[in-house]
């Protein structure tokens with residue numbers, strides 16, 4: 001059984017004060033069946049971990065460098081993230097692929113670095129609007145998966161998040177049939193790549209997940225949770241999404 005995962009990506013938002021939300025989530029979801037994860041900006045990892053203490057909220061980072069250490073001003077290594085007590089790292093988010101030109105090979109190296117440091121790597125992929133309109137969504141996603149997932153990954157150290165670029169922060173989402181088609185394709189390809197372990201890797205949907213659409217998305221086969229951006233910034237929005245996942 002794959003344990004469901006509600007993951008929040010704060011991106012470059014939030015503050016130390018906003019970490020208070022972790023208290024609210026801990027109180028509301030102390031007995032949640034699903035896993036809850038918040039990924040705040042790197043300076044907040046340690047205070048976030050302190051707030052989360054032994055409660056239900058796990059903490060993750062939004063990227064890492066592929067190298068273990070060295071002359072990489074401004075970057076952070078996976079082992080530094082692990083030292084804070086964080087347990088997950090997002091890699092290959094489309095905003096980083098776009099802004100920093102991260103290639104599949106670099107994303108794969110970052111994911112491997114995260115896994116080597118004991119972190120769960122959340123590998124993001126997804127097509128652009130032009131690619132979807134050109135009927136290329138599936139080949140693009142399949143190539144990203146093959147290029148970005150480290151060999152030997154398992155359900156214990158890999159999560160894959162499907163985030164269509166045109167659905168991020170726009171309020172638009174694919175049809176339920178489109179999400180189901182992509183997730184079924186990812187599941188089949190993960191089994192080809194990883195064997196039986198491919199069945200244990202959790203598949204998240206991300207892109208304009210809100211309290212109003214979460215239940216429909218979570219009812220789809222092979223959707224094991226969500227990677228939530230804007231709606232993870234406030235407990236009032238994130239809590240109902242966690243509840244919908246728990247109830248699915």
Ligand code: 13P
Nearest residue numbers: 009168169207208229230
């Ligand atoms: P939104 O939920 O704000 O669309 O962001 C999705 C996302 O990019 C999560 O990583």
